[in-house]
Amino acid sequence: MSFRLAIVGRPNVGKSTLFNRLVGRRLALVDDQPGVTRDLRESEGRIGPLRFTVLDTAGLEDATDESLPGRMRRLTERAVAEADACLFLIDARAGVTATDEVFADILRRRAGEVILAANKAEGQAGAAGIAEAWGLGLGEPVAxxxxxxxxxxxxxxxxxxxxxxxxxxEAATAEAPETDVDVDEAGESPEGARVPTPARPLQIAVVGRPNAGKSTLVNRILGEERLLTGPEAGITRDAISVATDWDGLPVRIFDTAGMRKKSRVTGKLEKLSVADALRAVRFAEVVVVLLDAATPFETQDLRIADLAEREGRAVVVAVNKWDAEPEKQAKLKALRAGVERLLPQLRGVPLVTLSARTGQGVDRLRAAIETAQNVWNRRVPTAQLNRWLADMVAAHPPPAPGGHRIRLRYMTQAKTRPPGFVVMCSHPDKLPEAYTRYLVNGLRADFDMPGTPIRLWLRSRSEKNPYKGRKTPQPSRLRKHLGRPGGGA
Structure with a gap:
């Protein structure tokens, strides 16, 4: 297990800036506003040859009640207890405050190893603060x-x-790792489909509107209160990723900020949060669109699902707070009809009802995610595709614009993740979109690919001909070019 370093301190002392510096990427949101970070964020950090896991924590607040600052403080205190060492950060320019002294006393009693660091120490402005830091009794401060x-x-x-x-x-107590799956270094099984491993887990993003229960669901999957939750909407700001073993399935789950309508997103911080959530969708393999059972299929829910489809991610629709639904059978029937009607681009997408608070239906969500990932990676043999294409054309021939029938000659699968197919045909620009949808829906139904995005490209044989469109030389000009009257060689 990697060495774990937790960065702790008051709000706005530069913890997230240092976190980004150590991991070498702008993962944590940074803003002049205090209290931007609320959840624990962890990633692999490095300084030269040193490798370790670094945790970015919420600012230590002087609150111990059930308020949001109080819950943030308890989450930070738990990170302190679990870390191998704590990096206690103070603001060198502000000097040592009364709050710093209180938290220094807490760290002396609860943390195993503490490194004191004075941030913002560039130039002479922080010299006095560095000198004051000695009085905290935590050893020599690092400027x-x-x-x-x-x-x-x-x-x-x-x-x-x-x-x-x-x-x-760790070297003295290490044991050889065991695995019951034959996987090569690239994470491929002998059959060719990617098998999630602890080194390359399945990437899952949980997205939805604010207060849909995303953090509560991720905590239920993890089996611990790892993420900050509460009745307030918009608690989560960063897209927090957590790796875990979900009943034998190695996964990395991204808990994202709630996405409101674009017209309602006005503050800079919320714009950064939404951009972070969109980035999590692009990096995910499976996107769980979480709906609130009380108000499902709001316009924003549909936009989020459409975004996941356009990004080519496998999609699972989950309906949370199902335990509070009084008329379950009637509501379930309406939900299924709504999915088919409102999300035609994801026809057959898995629909799972659950309660993140009680854990009801979470096992079904895991099965749906695993199935969606397998479909997303599915490959169909070329011979089988062309037999299918011939049957589809025979059942419903393409139109004949201008009296010239469009011929679909050949079909092959060009890619997976998501499945993408190429059809060689004449006049691809004249094939109606309705016929393309006919082929895509047929692929879903006949090759068992419900809900996953399918890409279909139409190509003409002449598209790759470099001489297409060039004029053929006239015989007289050709003879003149060869310099031989009569054209003989």
Whole structure:
């Protein structure tokens, strides 16, 4: 297990900026507004040759009640207890505050190893704050500038002995890993379909409107209160990814911020949150569109599902808060009819009813996700495709614009993830969109590919001909070019 370093401190001291610096990417949202980070975010960090897992935590608030700041503090305290070391960050320019002294005392009692760092120490403005930091009783402070990357060598020097000690302890107790699946280094099984492994887990994004229960669902899957939840809408801001083993299926789940209508997204921070959620959709393999059973199929729900289809992700529609639904059978019938009517581009998409609060139906969601991922990776043999194409054309021939019938000559599968097919035909630009939908719907029904996006490209044999459109040389000009009257060679 990797060495775990938790970055803790007051709000707005630069924890997320340092997190991004250590992981080498802008994963955490950064803004001048205090309290941007609310959930725990973790990723692989590095400083030179050192490798470790770094955790970005919410700012430590002086609150212990059931309010949102109080729940954020408890989540941070749990990260402190689970980490191998804590990097306690203070603002060198602001100096040591009374709140810093309170949290320094908490870390001395609860954390195993604590590294004190004074951020924003570039120039002379932070010199006084660095001197004050000695009074916290946590040893020599490391002067840092997370924004400019200064002081990382000193931080590495403080981390190196701690990481080395843990590595030696793990080496003494290590056991050979076991696996019951024959998987090669690329994560491919002997049959060719990708098998999720702990090194390359199945990527799942949970998306939906605010307060649909996304964080509660992810916590239920994880079996612990890993993400911040509550009755307030819009608690989640970052797209938080968490890796876990879901009943034998290695997965990485992205909990995303709720997506409101574009016209209602006005603040800079919410725009960043939505952009982070969209990025999670693009990186996912399966997207779970979570609906609220009380108000399903709002316009924004449909837009989110359409976004996942346009990005080519496998989609599962889940309806949360099903335990509070009084008329389950009638509501389920209406939901299924609504999916078929409102999401024709995802015909046959899996629909799962569940309760994230009680855990009802979560096992069915896992099965639907695994099935959707298998369909998303499905490959159909070319010979079988061409026999199918001939039957489809015989049952419903394509139109004949201008009296010239369009001939569909050949078909093959060009890609998977999502399935993509190429049809060689004459006059591809004249084939109506309705006929393309006829072929796509036939592929879904006959090759058992419900709900997954299907791409169909029409190509003409002459598209790759480099001489298409060039004039043929006249015989007289050709003879002149060869310089031989009569044209003989």
């Amino acid at each position: 840092l500038s997370a924004e400019h990357g200064e002081g990382l060598a000193d931080l590495a020097a403080a981390l190196a002995p701690l990481i080395e000690t843990k590595a030696e302890t």
